[in-house]
Amino acid sequence: MKSTSAECAAVRERLSSLHSGWLEAAEREEVERHLARCPACARELGREQRLVEALGRLPAPEPAPAVWQRAAVRRAGRTFAWRAALAVGAAAGLLAVLARPGTPPPVATTASPPLDIAAARAHLAAGLADPWADPNRGVLLISARE
Amino acid sequence: MGPQRAVAAVSAITSVHTVRADYRASDGDLVERAREGEHGAFDALFDRHYGRVYGFAFRLTHSAADSEDIAQQAFVRAYGALSRIEDGQALLRWLYRVVVNLVRDRAKRQARKPWVSFWDLRPRPAEGGSAAEPPEFADPGLDPHGIALREARSRALDRAIARLPLDQREVIALHHLEGMEVREISALLGVPEGTVKSRLGRARQRLREDLAEWLDEETTS
Numbered sequence: 499m500k501s502t503s504a505e506c507a508a509v510r511e512r513l514s515s516l517h518s519g520w521l522e523a524a525e526r527e528e529v530e531r532h533l534a535r536c537p538a539c540a541r542e543l544g545r546e547q548r549l550v551e552a553l554g555r556l557p558a559p560e561p562a563p564a565v566w567q568r569a570a571v572r573r574a575g576r577t578f579a580w581r582a583a584l585a586v587g588a589a590a591g592l593l594a595v596l597a598r599p600g601t602p603p604p605v606a607t608t609a610s611p612p613l614d615i616a617a618a619r620a621h622l623a624a625g626l627a628d629p630w631a632d633p634n635r636g637v638l639l640i641s642a643r644e
Numbered sequence: 645m646g647p648q649r650a651v652a653a654v655s656a657i658t659s660v661h662t663v664r665a666d667y668r669a670s671d672g673d674l675v676e677r678a679r680e681g682e683h684g685a686f687d688a689l690f691d692r693h694y695g696r697v698y699g700f701a702f703r704l705t706h707s708a709a710d711s712e713d714i715a716q717q718a719f720v721r722a723y724g725a726l727s728r729i730e731d732g733q734a735l736l737r738w739l740y741r742v743v744v745n746l747v748r749d750r751a752k753r754q755a756r757k758p759w760v761s762f763w764d765l766r767p768r769p770a771e772g773g774s775a776a777e778p779p780e781f782a783d784p785g786l787d788p789h790g791i792a793l794r795e796a797r798s799r800a801l802d803r804a805i806a807r808l809p810l811d812q813r814e815v816i817a818l819h820h821l822e823g824m825e826v827r828e829i830s831a832l833l834g835v836p837e838g839t840v841k842s843r844l845g846r847a848r849q850r851l852r853e854d855l856a857e858w859l860d861e862e863t864t865s
Contacts, residue, residue, distance in 0.1 A: 513852075514845040545852045545859040552859075553820035556798055559702040561695055565712050569694055572716065573687060 505532060509539050513546045667692070675732025678723075686726075689735060690719055696822075697739050703817035704747045706806035714750075718742040740822070741832050744814055751810055797858055804854040812847035815840055 509532045515521050516529050533540045561569070667688050669677070677685035697718055701711035718739045722729070729738055805816055814833065818824045830837040852859065
């Protein structure tokens, strides 16, 4: 019996299932009977086999070196943020330990500059319009209270 | 505790996170350690799986830029969902599922395939077109060595896969390229096994039609 195009189309739709062993026995025998008398569909089964082999050999796409570099930078950024948060927390813990009762916190020992009364009087005498704009305003105010 | 001991304690707290996680540990172990706050554990998972997640995304999008973005997003989601990932050993499958969803979302938003090239727009062989390779691969004389020929054919196969509908690309990538069983793909995609098989069947039939010429040449080369 000669194969019809409709029959060939139905068989070709099932060639992958035949190749993968997914067909039930009765259906498999039906397809195999067709293949035995239809060279075109038998050739198509050969293509199916070679296609599956080619798919198995297809190399996996690899990220380009630049992609890896960007990924590493992003990951490092996230890692840095995580470690920065840890460091802040740890520093707060350290301060809490140092500030506990019985352990006086360190005190700044920077000495204040000596008051220059003569310079203040000179500024006042010069009649500055805006003493707040003067960097020596602290001295000026003290001078004014004298 | 004196200041010196306090400083030593702080140093220990910060330095423990700078130690790289054991790269021989299983995914499940690393996920558990990452959940407990060991940052190096997640870094190890990233290093272990980033390439494969990128490669899977590339199979679906055929776009390096999209794949990079999608792979990055998948890991960000995994990091945020560490407490909800039930089976750490199946992290890679979890990541693949996220990639599938991200690619589908993009496809819906863009309503077209941004990765389709001019070559891809030519009629398929079944529609009257030619399966011949583009000029740079058409002449076997340009690729006298077997390696070059195989590379050219791999590119042709890549292009043919890229022309498949997304649902067929997904199953081809998962089954043939990632080596997953139909049962696993069914669970990952949330569709019956029969659906996975029928999608695979349609995809392979279409690939056979697209690549008929060089599949026939395979017997002679």
